[in-house]
Amino acid sequence: MADSPSSQSSPMTHHKYSYHVENAGEGNHRAEKFLSAFAAILRHSNYRFIVELFARTTARCGRCAASCQVYQASNDPRDIPCYRTQLLLDVYRQYFTSSGQFRSRILGEDALSEAKMDEMAECFYRCMACRRCSIDCPLGLDHGLMTHLGRYILSEAGIAPKGLVVSVREQLEGATANTSAIPLPALLDNLEFLKDELRETKGASVDFPVDQENAEYIFFPAVSDYLMEADTLMGNAAVLHATGTSWTIGSQYFDGINYGLFYNDWILERIIHKLVGEARRLKAKKVLVGECGHAARSARQFVPTFAGDQNLPVVSVLELTWQAVKAGKLRLKPGVITERVTYHDPCNIARSGWIVDQPREILRSFVSDFVEMNPHGRENYCCGGGSGLVSLDETHDFRMKVSGKTKAEQIRASGAQIVATPCANCKKQLRELVDYYKLPVQIVGVHDLILRAVEL
């Protein structure tokens, strides 16, 4: 993806984009499909007015170029957030406004071309939808929203990354009902293993309750944590145990991941229904989301949107832990972590200001040498793998050389030995950056460190 996309077709896949797509070859009436999808989405959603408003007001000042880490690394005009947004606004103006249709007829503007389709398909997947540029837009245009909409339209026109589609298919239509295709027996084995580990390392009998009805919380981590982030899960469970919290994992649905946020509202809503359905089946009072930025944001933002009268509160495990620390319910040994630690803010929970200070306060309570990256918090730089890119192995070069470059420099400059971040996607991307840039740091979850500090 770092190089010219048109010359980047992988010999393995023969696809024309920098990501693999199922059944979306050329000559597939992509432009017609795109316009039909655009029309249907405008008709059945809330997007029309915002596209209209952006089209009327966008000043094309280019200030966003200075705050976008992708453009800063690539220097490719296609990566200027406003340029990408214009691609969509131009199609909207030409096809969905009367003045645009009139102008198009008078001036004989070209119809939506295959080249334009390729450009959109490429550009919308070179953006991590981190929304950092929105902070610096004087008008307040949300280019992340336009990336979201652009990807949504593309996906209904048949253009969506195979890596995301296949995972979602398994989650919504597959036998295992989760993006990592973990069968229930494997999950239960895994929980037993985690229990044993906790008994051995912490000397405490910490339970991982499954299908407990009427629990206070039903727990949805990024399901990949069950495969790859044992310490994070043990940290989560240790906190819930230490605070005497009633919680459960649902056997029929236990995945917090919602790739719908990255490319399709229909998918987004179906996944939310699945999550709420499991919570209701077990009569849980609240949804507890594990360490995962997009899972936390999608549940927090869209459970109230799609759940209707089945709505229930959504809490991030970081909020729960922070409240326990503040209330003195959790004993964390001060100074137990002596390595230099920094914290990476996942965009999906930090950009809105929702979770910025809480993890820092938790970490500072037991880390003796805590340093910040600059900038951080709401103005953080993305890990470079946001919006699902990290799940697409074929984007590795782009994520290392372009989108993740700034973050790698930030980490190096911090001098930290440990980077803690509460997000499965960020952790995967940062670990790849560590390998690629030979950074002398360890990437962990926040609860991985809490596990080391907690007294049970």
Added chain:
Amino acid sequence: MPTWLTLAKGPAFLFVLAVFALGLLRLIVLTVWDILAAVHRAGNRRMPYRQILRQTLSWLLPVNHLHRARPAYSFASFGLHVSILLVGLFLRNHLDILQANIGFAWWSISKPILDVLTLIGIAGAAFLLLSRIYVMSSQRLSRTSDYLLLLLLLNILVSGYLAGRDWNPIPYDELMLFHVLNGMALLLVAPFSKIAHCVLFPFIRLGAEVAWHLTPRGGSEVIQTLHGPQGRKI
């Protein structure tokens, strides 16, 4: 005063002012209506209004923002905005025309201050124009209308400034007609160009937040429209 200048400052100005005011009013009404309708359709109608208001207001006087990205461009742009607003709305001569046409006006700012602001505006507009021509990121984003609007502003500011100078080498009436015609052109295009942000600015951040509040079943309805009742597989 020549007849054409009287006409330009009289009935023609009134017409242009009507297009400007009604055109912008139409945009405000449409936008507010759209936002209210979107909030009504949203599955979750709770919006962080206070936070949006705070962010929007902070950009009205963006002293904390300008240095963060493209500082020179940002200060030039801010200078241009302040200049246009203050000189346009508070110059005695402008207010006299307003008084003569619609029967009311407001207090003015003293000429020397506005002269300095006009120079700031000229410098700002020239800098923005040169940036659009020479800076790669701006160049790639710019459309013809972006250049033309900046030229229009430069015409207005430079002619207005010259008109008030003793050493102005251009005949006053011709210069003033040029100034007035460019000013009227600016007012005429405002509702139909990006200048509309002068009234739509307060609604953009709000609108973006509202747009994230999706409509329940919207996705399924899209699928039905595109694929019929049988829907599609993932």
